[in-house]
Amino acid sequence: MEKKPRLELDTEEHIPVESIATSSKPSTAVKPKTQSKRSKRRQKHTLPEAGTLEDVIFHEVTELLGKAAVDEAIAAGTEWNAPFEAREEVDLTVTSMSANGEGLAIAPASKRPWVVVTPFSLPGETIRARVYRHGRMYSHADLISVDTPNPELRDMGRVQCQYFGKCAGCQYQMLSYEAQLKLKRDVVVRAYKTYSELPDSAIPPILDTIGSPLQYGYRTKITPHFDAPPKKAQKQGPAPDGEKPDWLKIGFNQIGTRHVMDIEECPIATPVLNETFRPLREKISRDIYTYKKGVSLLLRDSLEIPSDSAVAPPPLPTSDEKHICVTDHRATVRERVGDKLFEYQAGSFFQNNNSVLIPLTAYVRDAIFPPAATATPAPGAPPPTHLVDAYCGAGLFAIALAPHFATVAGIELSADSIRFAARNAALNALPAGRCDFRSGDAANIFGVVGEFPPPRTVAVVDPPRKGCDDNFLRQLVDFGAGTVVYVSCNVHTQARDVGRILRWSEARGEGKGRYMLESLRGFDLFPQTAHVESVAVLRMVY
Numbered sequence: 355m356e357k358k359p360r361l362e363l364d365t366e367e368h369i370p371v372e373s374i375a376t377s378s379k380p381s382t383a384v385k386p387k388t389q390s391k392r393s394k395r396r397q398k399h400t401l402p403e404a405g406t407l408e409d410v411i412f413h414e415v416t417e418l419l420g421k422a423a424v425d426e427a428i429a430a431g432t433e434w435n436a437p438f439e440a441r442e443e444v445d446l447t448v449t450s451m452s453a454n455g456e457g458l459a460i461a462p463a464s465k466r467p468w469v470v471v472t473p474f475s476l477p478g479e480t481i482r483a484r485v486y487r488h489g490r491m492y493s494h495a496d497l498i499s500v501d502t503p504n505p506e507l508r509d510m511g512r513v514q515c516q517y518f519g520k521c522a523g524c525q526y527q528m529l530s531y532e533a534q535l536k537l538k539r540d541v542v543v544r545a546y547k548t549y550s551e552l553p554d555s556a557i558p559p560i561l562d563t564i565g566s567p568l569q570y571g572y573r574t575k576i577t578p579h580f581d582a583p584p585k586k587a588q589k590q591g592p593a594p595d596g597e598k599p600d601w602l603k604i605g606f607n608q609i610g611t612r613h614v615m616d617i618e619e620c621p622i623a624t625p626v627l628n629e630t631f632r633p634l635r636e637k638i639s640r641d642i643y644t645y646k647k648g649v650s651l652l653l654r655d656s657l658e659i660p661s662d663s664a665v666a667p668p669p670l671p672t673s674d675e676k677h678i679c680v681t682d683h684r685a686t687v688r689e690r691v692g693d694k695l696f697e698y699q700a701g702s703f704f705q706n707n708n709s710v711l712i713p714l715t716a717y718v719r720d721a722i723f724p725p726a727a728t729a730t731p732a733p734g735a736p737p738p739t740h741l742v743d744a745y746c747g748a749g750l751f752a753i754a755l756a757p758h759f760a761t762v763a764g765i766e767l768s769a770d771s772i773r774f775a776a777r778n779a780a781l782n783a784l785p786a787g788r789c790d791f792r793s794g795d796a797a798n799i800f801g802v803v804g805e806f807p808p809p810r811t812v813a814v815v816d817p818p819r820k821g822c823d824d825n826f827l828r829q830l831v832d833f834g835a836g837t838v839v840y841v842s843c844n845v846h847t848q849a850r851d852v853g854r855i856l857r858w859s860e861a862r863g864e865g866k867g868r869y870m871l872e873s874l875r876g877f878d879l880f881p882q883t884a885h886v887e888s889v890a891v892l893r894m895v896y
């Protein structure tokens with residue numbers, strides 16, 4: 355069969371393995387007993403923290419090779435010794451996908467049990483790949499060619515970006531949207547199987563992933579970057595014609611490297627971001643010799659904020675709402691989610707896909723107030739009246755849901771975000787006193803909501819990727835809110851935390867109730883990428 359080098363990569367330099375270690379925690383598994391040459395070498399390796407990408411890959415690799423093969427390699431001290439020469443090329447058959455959207459293949463039979471992780475490859479495909487970096491029982495590789503494509507999954511005609519296959523941003527443009535959503539559901543299934551430590555009977559059937567209304571042109575924030583002129587170029591100075599120098603790349607990282615790729619447009623970004631990026635690139639090209647350091651740019655899609663602040667914003671979107679691009683980290687950005695307006699500081703956290711925020715907030719609302727026919731709480735149980743929004747940011751969930759509650763308390767580490775959350779309550783004309791926002795560690799909220807009636811309280815929990823700490827989870831379980839909705843950008847740490855909540859709630863004592871996991875599903879906030887957001891609904895049952 356003719357080989358089709360569809361996705362050629364320039365693979366000159368990659369990130370060295372040491373620089374991607376995510377934890378400084380020493381590995382217990384590789385602690386040296388003696389200072390032999392080998393143990394000195396092994397000492398360099400660190401085990402990643404649970405739920406990080408490296409840890410997730412190791413679990414996937416263990417599943418693929420079988421625990422016995424992995425245990426044998428650990429016992430023999432060979433789990434970090436890749437069976438490859440530097441930059442060796444191998445022919446592989448991809449068997450499954452990693453949570454990071456890369457193809458996983460067992461190394462050829464001539465090698466020790468080992469897995470090769472190759473981006474842009476799909477299950478069922480035979481590929482040629484070049485290994486370049488090694489982890490624990492696996493190696494990362496660049497895709498050289500897809501020799502036998504999977505015709506049911508791959509259609510390169512779907513790809514809308516000229517940089518696809520090199521840029522680290524997207525993994526899935528060759529897939530139908532349906533296939534992307536299915537892969538994301540599989541990630542949720544596997545995360546709960548691996549990280550929750552719950553019996554199968556405690557995990558409900560994982561529902562289909564809810565898609566994003568926009569699948570391109572949705573990303574409301576991009577952060578392209580560029581390096582300062584190298585010394586040699588500084589000396590030479592600008593070209594007489596003022597042309598962009600060849601060495602200058604303004605864009606995103608090339609996959610597997612820290613090299614910046616020159617990117618002129620990003621089709622997953624909103625139109626106004628691309629319209630602004632073009633002239634911004636030209637200006638940077640002209641001024642590049644004034645930069646002494648590399649820069650990470652910020653481009654945020656915002657509604658234009660009327661200069662006359664006395665003009666009340668219209669309650670529903672109008673066709674003349676103008677989108678602008680904000681590039682100053684400290685400037686105010688405005689977004690609309692249904693009939694609510696949100697403002698926040700451009701450099702602080704806000705969800706990056708506005709189009710999915712109506713379905714997401716509506717889903718959380720419906721989970722809290724289920725239609726009578728599907729309600730889990732005892733029929734006739736009084737509806738929730740109090741809301742706790744932990745990790746509330748600029749108040750997305752608190753404010754979207756506030757009309758349904760008598761009292762809302764939000765907490766968030768960023769004082770800037772809290773300032774905007776309070777402002778957003780006023781911007782949306784919520785009754786004074788309904789929402790109380792405060793800055794601080796999420797666990798501190800339980801010192802504030804002592805008067806909230808637990809059975810009629812809902813806790814929305816939306817932590818950063820590392821999930822919640824045990825102090826927060828203990829207090830959450832002790833408080834015993836009738837409903838917990840846990841929204842997460844890292845389903846692996848979510849699965850770990852949900853497992854803890856369920857187990858710890860068993861010890862609440864006779865008649866005090868325990869949590870059950872009522873429903874679980876992914877939301878697609880980032881189409882064309884492997885990322886999945888996960889929403890778990892937990893209910894206190896007696």
Ligand SMILES: C[S@@+](CC[C@H](N)C(=O)[O-])C[C@H]1O[C@@H](n2cnc3c(N)ncnc32)[C@H](O)[C@@H]1O
Nearest residue numbers: 703745746747750766767768795796816817818
């Ligand atoms: C994934 S964001 C969610 C924000 C908000 N729920 C939203 O959807 O816009 C997580 C937020 O948690 C905040 N955060 C991180 N660690 C925290 C902590 N220990 N206590 C409270 N907030 C924290 C971050 O500043 C960030 O705004």
